[in-house]
Amino acid sequence: YTGKTGSQLFNERMKKLTVKEFQSIPVVVEESASVYDAICTMFLEDVGTLFVVNKRKHLIGIVSRKDLLRASMGKQDLESVPVSIIMTRMPNVTTCHPSDSMLEVANKLIGKQIDGLPVVKEVETDGEIHHEVIGRLTKTNITKAFVFIADDDIHS
Numbered sequence: 001y002t003g004k005t006g007s008q009l010f011n012e013r014m015k016k017l018t019v020k021e022f023q024s025i026p027v028v029v030e031e032s033a034s035v036y037d038a039i040c041t042m043f044l045e046d047v048g049t050l051f052v053v054n055k056r057k058h059l060i061g062i063v064s065r066k067d068l069l070r071a072s073m074g075k076q077d078l079e080s081v082p083v084s085i086i087m088t089r090m091p092n093v094t095t096c097h098p099s100d101s102m103l104e105v106a107n108k109l110i111g112k113q114i115d116g117l118p119v120v121k122e123v124e125t126d127g128e129i130h131h132e133v134i135g136r137l138t139k140t141n142i143t144k145a146f147v148f149i150a151d152d153d154i155h156s
């Protein structure tokens with residue numbers, strides 16, 4: 001018997017699980033897309049957060065459900081407002097990496113009070129660092145990791 005408490009064991013397991021094992025497919029829109037297009041994409045793809053990319057597919061921002069609701073409360077024509085003017089813009093977007101632990105990411109979601117993060121890979125072009133979106137990590141993925149640990153315990 002190791003003498004470890006249940007929460008120490010849980011903490012250790014959660015630290016060992018990584019983003020790449022639990023991440024989902026990212027859903028992106030181009031910066032020129034309208035707020036109307038973004039609402040349609042969010043419904044059709046059944047996600048709560050969209051990542052906004054430029055023509056070179058580099059991450060430039062993020063839009064959430066509430067961002068789109070807020071934009072819809074005004075009297076603007078939603079088809080003529082680009083998402084790029086309502087999004088949360090880089091460098092203010094919190095991101096994560098495939099090798100990050102699920103515990104680290106859970107702490108970021110709670111700390112920043114957000115629902116999800118883009119999983120990114122840094123790429124250097126012409127001496128500049130850009131972020132390529134390779135995945136999506138949400139509270140649902142954290143819940144899946146939680147259930148994975150609990151189920152594993154029952155079966156072992």
Ligand code: ADP
Pocket residue numbers: 048049062063064065066067087088092093094095113114115116117118
């Ligand atoms: P919702 O607004 O639908 O409740 P969130 O809580 O995730 O969804 O988003 C709250 C605010 O934080 C929004 O304005 C959104 O643009 C912003 N946001 C969402 N995800 C991130 C992130 N990963 N990094 C920075 N800001 C974010």
